[in-house]
Amino acid sequence: MFRLAYPLDNRRFVGLIFLSPALLYIVLLVGFPFLLAIAFGFSDVTVGDTNLNFVGLQNYLAVWENDIFRQVFETTIRFTLVSQVFILIFANILAVIFTQNFTGKWFARFIFILPWATPVSLAMIGWLWMLDTKYSPIDYLLLQTGFLGPNGILSNNRNLFWLATPDLSQISVIFVQVWRMTPLATVILMAGLSSIPTDILDQAEVDGARFMRALLQIKLPLILPIMVIALLFSMITMFGDMTVVYVLTRGGPVDYTRVLGLYSFQVGIEGGNLAQGAAISLFAFPLLLAMAIFMLRTASRAEVQ
Amino acid sequence: MSIVQISGLKKYFDAVRAVDGVDLAIDQGEFLVILGPSGCGKTTLMRMIAGLEKPTAGQIEIGGEDVTELPPRKRGVSMVFQSYALYPHMNVFNNIAFPLRAQRRELKFDKRQIREKVVNTARLLEIDMLLDRRPRQLSGGQRQRVAIARAMVTQPAVLLLDEPLSNLDAKLRANARDELRDFQRSSNITAVFVTHDQIEAMGLGDRIVVMSEGKIQQIGSPQRIYDDPANEFVATFLGSPSMNILSADRFRFGFRPEHFLPKTLHDNPENSRIFHYYVKRVEYLGSDRLVYGYVRGHDKDLTLAKVPSNVRVSLDIEGDYEFAVHYRDIKFFDLESGRRIEQQNLAKVR
Numbered sequence: 001m002f003r004l005a006y007p008l009d010n011r012r013f014v015g016l017i018f019l020s021p022a023l024l025y026i027v028l029l030v031g032f033p034f035l036l037a038i039a040f041g042f043s044d045v046t047v048g049d050t051n052l053n054f055v056g057l058q059n060y061l062a063v064w065e066n067d068i069f070r071q072v073f074e075t076t077i078r079f080t081l082v083s084q085v086f087i088l089i090f091a092n093i094l095a096v097i098f099t100q101n102f103t104g105k106w107f108a109r110f111i112f113i114l115p116w117a118t119p120v121s122l123a124m125i126g127w128l129w130m131l132d133t134k135y136s137p138i139d140y141l142l143l144q145t146g147f148l149g150p151n152g153i154l155s156n157n158r159n160l161f162w163l164a165t166p167d168l169s170q171i172s173v174i175f176v177q178v179w180r181m182t183p184l185a186t187v188i189l190m191a192g193l194s195s196i197p198t199d200i201l202d203q204a205e206v207d208g209a210r211f212m213r214a215l216l217q218i219k220l221p222l223i224l225p226i227m228v229i230a231l232l233f234s235m236i237t238m239f240g241d242m243t244v245v246y247v248l249t250r251g252g253p254v255d256y257t258r259v260l261g262l263y264s265f266q267v268g269i270e271g272g273n274l275a276q277g278a279a280i281s282l283f284a285f286p287l288l289l290a291m292a293i294f295m296l297r298t299a300s301r302a303e304v305q
Numbered sequence: 306m307s308i309v310q311i312s313g314l315k316k317y318f319d320a321v322r323a324v325d326g327v328d329l330a331i332d333q334g335e336f337l338v339i340l341g342p343s344g345c346g347k348t349t350l351m352r353m354i355a356g357l358e359k360p361t362a363g364q365i366e367i368g369g370e371d372v373t374e375l376p377p378r379k380r381g382v383s384m385v386f387q388s389y390a391l392y393p394h395m396n397v398f399n400n401i402a403f404p405l406r407a408q409r410r411e412l413k414f415d416k417r418q419i420r421e422k423v424v425n426t427a428r429l430l431e432i433d434m435l436l437d438r439r440p441r442q443l444s445g446g447q448r449q450r451v452a453i454a455r456a457m458v459t460q461p462a463v464l465l466l467d468e469p470l471s472n473l474d475a476k477l478r479a480n481a482r483d484e485l486r487d488f489q490r491s492s493n494i495t496a497v498f499v500t501h502d503q504i505e506a507m508g509l510g511d512r513i514v515v516m517s518e519g520k521i522q523q524i525g526s527p528q529r530i531y532d533d534p535a536n537e538f539v540a541t542f543l544g545s546p547s548m549n550i551l552s553a554d555r556f557r558f559g560f561r562p563e564h565f566l567p568k569t570l571h572d573n574p575e576n577s578r579i580f581h582y583y584v585k586r587v588e589y590l591g592s593d594r595l596v597y598g599y600v601r602g603h604d605k606d607l608t609l610a611k612v613p614s615n616v617r618v619s620l621d622i623e624g625d626y627e628f629a630v631h632y633r634d635i636k637f638f639d640l641e642s643g644r645r646i647e648q649q650n651l652a653k654v655r
Contacts, residue, residue, distance in 0.1 A: 202357050203390035207455070208378030208408035217403075221394045 040278035047272035059279035068255055069263065069280065076260040076284075079170070080239050083177045087234055088227070090178065091185035096215065098186065099193045116183035124247035127176050131162035131248070138162070163249050166256045173257045176244055181237065185230040192226030193219060225299040232295040236288055260284050308333045308462055308495050309354065314363030316349050316519075323349040325519030327363070331463070331497060336489050338510030339499045342542070346519040347499045351465050354497065355384050368462050378408055383456035384465040387472065389448045391440035391455075398423055398436040401455045408459060426458045430488070445473050449481060457492070464489075466498045470505060482508055503543050507531070515539050537643035540636055548636075549608045551600060556646055557638045562595070562611035564634040567618045568627040577629035582610070584624050589614070596620055600628075 007013045041059055043052040063069050098109055115123060130137060139159045142148040149158050162172045196219060204214045220227075242261030245251055251258030251266070258266075260280065268277015309331035316324040324346040331337050339347045352358040354365060356377035365373050372380045383404065392400050401423045405414055414422065427433040430450045440448060449469060456464055470478050470485075486509055489496045500506055506513050507527040515522040515530060515538075523535035534540035540559055541547045550559040571577050581601035588595040596610040610628060612618065620626065637646040 197388065197390065199386045199388045199390035200392065202352075203384070203386055204392075204403075204407070205357060206355050206377045206382065206384045207404035208411070208459075209403075210378075210407075213407055218392060 037278040037282060040275050041282050043275050045274045047274060055275075059275050060283075063276060063279050063283065068258075069283075071255050072258045072260055072263045073283065075170075075256070075258060076239060079174055079177065079259060080235055083174050083181065083238060084231060084235055086174075086178045087181050087185050088231065090182045091189050091230065092220070092227075094182065094186045095189035095193055096219075098190055113183050113187065115180050116187075120180070120243045121247060123180065124176070124244055128163075128248055131172055133159060133161050133164055136160075136162060164253055166253060169249055169253055169257050173245055173248060176248065177238060177241075180244070181234045185234050188226060188230040188233070189223060192223035195226075196222050228295050228299040232292060232299075235291060239284060239288060306333050307331055308368055309497075310364075310366040311354070312364050314350070314353060314365065315361045316346075316353060316358060317361045322346075322519045324353065324360075327519075327521055329514065329521065329524070331495060334493045334495055335511045336486065336496045336498065336509055337512050337514065338506040339497065339514045339516060340503060340506040340510075340542075341501065341516035343501055345516045347501075347516050348467060350516070351384075351467055351497060351499050354463070355382055355465050356380050378411065381462040382465055383459060383461040383463075385449075385452045385456050385467065385469045387468040389440075389452040389469070389472070391448060391451055393440050395439075396436065397427070397432065397438050397440070397443070397451050400440070400451055401426060401436075401458050404455060404459045412459065422458055423454075426454045429457075429492075430454045446477050446481060449473065453485075453488070457494070462495065464494050464496045466496060468500050468502075469498075470500075471502070478505075485509070503545070507543075515542065517542070534636065535645055537638040540638070546595065546609050546611070549606070550638075551603045551606050551608070556640055557643075558635055559638065560630045560635050562609040564630050565608070565610040565628055566612060566630075567620075568629040569618065570612075570616055571629045571631070574629055577631050578635060579627055579629050582608070582626050582628040584620055584622060584626060587620055587622060594620065 039052060042054055042056065044055045044058075045052055094112065098105065098112070102108075129135070136159065139148060139162075142152075142154065142160070143158060146152060147154045148160065150156055154160065160168060163169050200218065200222070201214065204218045209218065240261050242259065242265055245257050245259055245262050246265070249257045251262050260283070264277045264281040267280060268274050271277070307330035309329070311327055311329040311331075314324055314327040314329075315322070327346075327350060339350060341347045349358060353360050354367075356372070356375060356379075360373060363373070364371060367380055367382065392403065395403070402419050405412060405419045405422060423436070424433060427436060430453060432447060432450045432454060435443060435447060435451070440451070443451065449472075452469065466485075470481055473481055482505060498505075498509060510527055512524060513527055513530050514524050517538050523530055523539045525533070530539060531543050534543070537550065537557065537559070541550065544561055546562050548559040548561050549565065550557055565580075565582075568574055568577070568579060582598050583601070583604075584596055584598040586597040588597075592614055594612045594614055596612060598608060598610070600606070600608050612620065632648070637648075638644065639646055
């Protein structure tokens with residue numbers, strides 16, 4: 001007679017049951033598309049002709065020789081690196097502030113986490129309005145305070161064109177990315193800071209360390225492995241992101257804010273060349289893999305106790 | 306001369322009175338042990354001396370200066386935590402050098418002097434060959450020495466130790482106790498040592514402060530506290546097995562198991578109080594026999610006797626015997642407050 005209790009006594013069987021949702025997710029939503037992208041990358045598939053004919057490295061060579069791709073690749077790396085620097089600085093400062101005791105801490109934390117909790121597309125539409133070429137409230141404030149307009153300090157124009165000039169559009173995109181990614185990094189660093197044993201912090205205080213010495217010589221070195229993890233998360237998220245620029249600039253003006261994720265989408269889905277789109281996105285893969293391996297190794301080596 | 310002077314010290318955490326009015330003078334060069342069960346406020350008291358906790362009320366003076374409002378670095382104290390709290394990312398040298406560097410403004414040592422001081426202190430504690438190691442590469446005993454070296458390197462006025470031996474295994478602990486005591490004597494530093502372990506307290510302290518419920522119960526030498534307890538709490542907290550307490554009409558009285566012996570073993574039975582003792586169980590502990598039983602008229606209070614194994618008295622289970630306690634070894638306590646009542650009330654014992 002079959003009884004459910006017997007297979008449930010089997011550790012392997014139970015283990016498999018518990019793992020299956022995660023496995024299913026990885027296989028169906030990560031593994032399958034990934035393998036499909038590799039297959040597409042080596043074929044001549046388009047939206048019009050879905051036959052997979054093997055063409056070797058042809059797509060990759062074509063993409064590599066494309067000037068726009070090179071610029072996109074460079075922009076992606078630049079955006080990622082520059083924003084990470086700011087994210088790390090802000091996240092560290094904020095994590096230290098939010099682990100101090102002050103009144104209204106709970107509310108401040110809550111407000112602060114919102115950028116991360118808001119759906120990206122929704123938040124980006126908000127920023128689209130904030131940075132609007134004609135009706136930007138930021139421009140309005142600058143105009144009222146005399147920074148803009150005739151004889152303005154910043155410009156004689158009534159607008160700064162946040163998303164329309166080469167420099168400002170890039171700065172805007174990086175700013176919005178920093179705004180969006182800092183909360184997650186901060187939360188990770190806060191967890192790191194509160195995991196430091198209180199004995200060690202008390203000891204540093206009795207030993208005579210003031211705030212900065214305790215921070216720079218005790219706290220930060222101790223949360224270094226966690227900082228690396230935070231950095232890894234935000235770098236990988238950001239390197240593959242397309243939503244921000246898709247909503248804000250569509251890669252413009254010209255190609256100044258076009259990043260890899262967006263370019264791959266535009267060539268593969270909007271342009272219909274699935275094969276080349278896949279090839280473009282796969283260029284990021286070895287880089288991200290190397291980055292992940294390097295950082296995880298650094299983190300495990302730096303691990304203390 | 307007292308180096309630390311504490312008066313009216315209180316610390317309340319909301320409704321909890323962790324330290325509830327402590328007055329204490331610590332002498333220069335003495336080894337003072339603060340002893341009490343967990344939650345008695347001993348660690349909070351020490352943290353207030355260190356400056357890690359702000360008192361709710363009261364005053365702390367160190368070296369004649371009011372330090373109540375000063376941060377730890379301005380107090381000339383250092384501390385060894387139960388966990389040793391070594392900085393895991395620094396080697397031993399940098400761990401020991403940390404307070405010298407952190408207190409650069411107060412101590413004003415240059416690089417060469419710092420190196421000299423670290424090496425000298427390490428040599429004193431016999432860890433000078435470990436200076437390049439990381440804490441995780443050290444044994445428990447070595448870690449403890451590093452923590453003590455780090456605390457000593459600034460030559461503090463007071464060294465605070467928070468149960469620093471409890472992370473060592475039993476064998477190492479006895480040894481570490483010895484060394485700590487020798488080291489304290491030879492360096493003539495004032496040490497305040499917090500523990501819940503009475504054996505540690507008795508073995509180490511010049512004086513012991515017994516605490517309970519945020520208040521000091523008694524201060525005195527180990528022998529004084531053991532032989533002449535101020536109240537019932539101190540009497541029962543010290544000693545293992547603890548003092549027998551029996552109830553009388555208007556007071557309670559107690560005597561230690563090792564003083565409660567068969568009448569035949571007393572030289573002068575007329576100086577002793579005789580009890581009829583019913584033996585229920587005997588445990589043979591090697592050097593002693595631990596006897597469990599009841600004194601006639603007190604059959605609710607389990608009474609223990611500790612009889613040396615080398616005296617040839619046979620004690621049978623379920624047997625009735627005459628046991629005796631020397632009058633001077635009987636302590637009397639007030640029914641309500643638990644405070645000691647002096648010997649002249651002896652006549653009133655039934």
